[in-house]
Amino acid sequence: MDAAHSLRSQFPVLERNAYLNAGTCGPVPETAHAAALDAWAYATNEGRSGAFYERLVPLAEELRTRYARLLNAAADDVALTAGTSDGCAHIVAALGLREGDEVVTADDEHPGLTGPLIAARQQRGVTVKAVPLAQIPDAISDTTTLVACSHVSWHSGAVAPVAEIVAAAARFDIPVLLDGAQGVGAIPLDVASFGVQFYTGSGQKWLCGPVGTGMLYVSSEWTERLGSPAPSYGGLTDPAAGLASGLVANARRHDTPLRDLSIVAAAVAAFDVLDAFGFQALQERAAGLAAQLADALRERGATVIDRGPTTLVAWDAGSDEAAIAARDRLQAAGVTIRDLPGAGRLRASVGAWNDEDDLDRLLSGLDAAAQA
Ligand SMILES: Cc1ncc(COP(=O)(O)O)c(C=O)c1O
Numbered sequence: 520m521d522a523a524h525s526l527r528s529q530f531p532v533l534e535r536n537a538y539l540n541a542g543t544c545g546p547v548p549e550t551a552h553a554a555a556l557d558a559w560a561y562a563t564n565e566g567r568s569g570a571f572y573e574r575l576v577p578l579a580e581e582l583r584t585r586y587a588r589l590l591n592a593a594a595d596d597v598a599l600t601a602g603t604s605d606g607c608a609h610i611v612a613a614l615g616l617r618e619g620d621e622v623v624t625a626d627d628e629h630p631g632l633t634g635p636l637i638a639a640r641q642q643r644g645v646t647v648k649a650v651p652l653a654q655i656p657d658a659i660s661d662t663t664t665l666v667a668c669s670h671v672s673w674h675s676g677a678v679a680p681v682a683e684i685v686a687a688a689a690r691f692d693i694p695v696l697l698d699g700a701q702g703v704g705a706i707p708l709d710v711a712s713f714g715v716q717f718y719t720g721s722g723q724k725w726l727c728g729p730v731g732t733g734m735l736y737v738s739s740e741w742t743e744r745l746g747s748p749a750p751s752y753g754g755l756t757d758p759a760a761g762l763a764s765g766l767v768a769n770a771r772r773h774d775t776p777l778r779d780l781s782i783v784a785a786a787v788a789a790f791d792v793l794d795a796f797g798f799q800a801l802q803e804r805a806a807g808l809a810a811q812l813a814d815a816l817r818e819r820g821a822t823v824i825d826r827g828p829t830t831l832v833a834w835d836a837g838s839d840e841a842a843i844a845a846r847d848r849l850q851a852a853g854v855t856i857r858d859l860p861g862a863g864r865l866r867a868s869v870g871a872w873n874d875e876d877d878l879d880r881l882l883s884g885l886d887a888a889a890q891a
Contacts, residue, residue: 523804526796527872530727537854537877542673542701542831542868545727547789554788555729558781575780576753582783585790586734589726589798590718591709596742598735598773603700604631605775606719606735607667610696611635613746613773618644620664625652627674627862632667632698656683659691666695670702670718673866674859675824676809676831678706685714694741700724703734704793705830706802710736717741725830725870727793728786731778737770751776801871805830809869812878819882824864833859833866849884856881 520528530546532538538546562571579599587594600606616622616639624636626649639645650658652672659666666688671678679697688695694716702708704725710718715738722732737745747766752758754772756765766772777783793801806828813823813832822835836842842858842865849856854877856867867881 522796522800523871523874526792526801527874529792530872533872533877535853537873537880539867539869539873539877539881540855540857541705541725541727541870542866543857544723544730545704545725545789545870546872547729547785548727548792550792551728551785551789554784555781558779558784562780571780575777575783578780578783578787579777582732582787582790583734585787585794586703586720586722589703589708590720590734590736591711592736593739595769595771596736596739598737598770598775599778600719600733600735600775601731601778602631602723602733603629603698603719603721604634605733606717607632607696607698608635609735609748609773609775610717610719610745611639611665611667612748614665614694615746616643616645616664621646621648621662622665622667623648623650623655623658623663624666625655625668625672625679626650627652627672628669629673629698629700631700632669636667652677652679656680656687659684659687659693661691663688663691663693665693668696668698670697670699670708671706671827671829671831673701673831674862674864675833676701676826676829676866677824678827678829681713681715689714701829701831704798704801705805706828707799710738722786722789726786727789729782729789731782732786735770735773737773742770742772743768745773747772749775753777796871802830804871805869805873808871808873808875808878809867811875812867812869812881815878815882816885819886821885830869831866832869833862833864836863836865838863845885845888848888849881852880852884852887854881854884 587597696717699720703720718736722728824833
């Protein structure tokens with residue numbers, strides 16, 4: 520069995536479904552399922568006392584180390600979060616933005632980022648300026664306080680002009696927050712060479728872990744400069760000291776409270792399946808299959824939305840209603856993709872675990888829908 524076939528065989532959902540939806544949630548490998556069951560068996564049979572936490576806390580650190588390696592960051596600069604939205608909300612709150620501050624963002628951001636920006640606008644009088652992703656560098660000015668946008672657009676699969684954004688932000692000495700929900704695990708990334716101050720990501724999408732996992736990179740010069748709106752146990756220097764405790768001088772002060780052992784164990788197990796294949800190989804294979812799908816859709820006359828060398832392929836379905844109907848018909852035929860509400864688009868997420876047969880099933884499902 521070749522490496523790609525052996526990777527694929529670890530995801531039970533792929534035995535039945537052409538599962539092309541990792542941009543929402545990745546397929547779950549059997550090892551992650553087994554790790555979660557083991558963790559629940561342990562908690563159920565042994566109880567959840569000190570020994571439970573002696574398993575959980577070091578395992579959470581192992582997860583942090585894995586995420587940090589993928590981002591090319593130090594583990595001390597990576598907080599464990601409940602997902603990308605959690606990281607975005609944390610940064611927007613932690614910066615203490617108020618009236619007079621201006622955030623530049625893209626006009627097709629996910630609610631995980633727009634939610635915190637709407638709250639900052641409504642509750643604290645922050646100005647939010649939204650422009651197309653590609654135009655962000657030109658929209659940054661001396662009135663801008665923060666740039667917050669996607670690394671990879673969830674609506675198109677386009678990649679943000681990160682170098683230009685960082686250069687424009689540096690001219691005004693303001694930080695950049697990248698929403699990496701569709702970046703982490705999906706495309707090559709290196710937060711150190713990007714020069715961004717904050718990068719948020721999800722564990723349940725391209726890393727195939729449980730919902731409720733994710734990461735937030737905070738560059739070391741911002742760790743303490745940034746407020747810590749909700750430090751938890753691991754963020755305190757001396758939890759036993761009560762109110763006399765300080766906050767640790769690393770990104771653990773930005774952690775969200777611990778998740779269950781079953782969640783952390785499954786996240787580590789899922790990560791290791793991908794790691795064994797190799798992230799570079801994983802990303803090259805996924806990007807290649809996604810480009811193949813985009814070409815095939817264009818050949819069939821579909822309007823594929825301008826995209827980058829990523830794992831997302833979005834195309835025009837005519838209307839939201841048509842997109843939902845096509846999504847549901849495909850699902851009934853065992854092909855899982857999603858619609859993009861408000862845009863009348865369909866989106867396929869292509870991972871290294873997919874194969875050409877999955878793409879053919881999607882294409883023939885679309886052909887059948889067009890003829891119906
Ligand atoms: C660009 C983008 N940002 C944020 C999110 C939300 O991620 P999470 O569910 O990890 O908070 C998603 C996906 O759902 C996304 O595509």
